[in-house]
Amino acid sequence: MKTRTQFFSLCLLLPLFIFQACGQSSKKQNTKTVVMENKIDKPGNPYYSNTDTTKLNVSDAEWKKVLPEDVYAVMRQADTERPFTGKYWNTDEKGTYYCASCGNLLFRSGAKFSSSCGWPSFFEQDNKKSVVYKNDNSLGMERIEALCGRCGGHLGHLFDDGPAPTGKRYCMNSIALDFIPDSQNK
Template sequence: MTKPIDDPSYPVRRTDAEWRDQLDPTQYQVARHAATERPFTGRYWDHFAAGRYDCIGCGAPLFSSETKFDAGCGWPSYSEPIDGALVERLVDSSHGMTRVEVRCARCGTHLGHVFDDGPAPTGERFCINSAAIDFQPKE
């Protein structure tokens, strides 16, 4: 069984009511219940401005626009996180398949999944829900 999204080992914790107050309904379902937004519907799938993408739950800096690429999948895709320690990897055996789920290591927010079909140099594709991140433009 995978680690619960509200596991007490996450440094940033909130009650369910606090998460509901902080997040809009789509963000809440994605971040706290590992839902997935439909492809080509999130606000960042085709967004390529210079800046940083932070966790919607706690504000941790997760991905840089410098590693964002168009994977053609309909979700924001990155070749690597800003700091690998801030992105937790967990085995996800839901939906009849085995994948690697990625969460914010600080608050447990479900971000998406990582696959091994990305570009060099990492070969990884972090497929992230727009509802789980917040863009901060480069100053």
């Protein structure tokens, strides 16, 4: 009887141990992000800067070394986070959005709107060079892919169903964005 009880106890605890072990992946590295007075610091990512706008030409192998796996999957392999799961899809805090790979300024919160699509949406980019585009014919449909103008990282897609004054909807992956609240801009 004691062996059977121990077996059932182990069966109940095993998923907990597996869950904890999976949450501590040894592959994740340099994921610490520190926000201080209008600056984001990402130790381990030498390409990240909130002020440098120089176009980057970094190899895919190098990006894989400096980006967390989930960010790499979206920004370098054009993966998409599930709708309604990203940290910025339903926020209205005032501030500025930057590229999570390189720190390029992308959007201001004044251009963010609630589109109910499950991803953060903006009606205009910060400046004409902050986001660039390419045709995306994947998934059997024609779309316009939105890429960071500095590092070329995949941000999301651009659609023509947004509000005035532009009529555009920049549908972005939250994981592709970093945010500095206006309250931290001193």
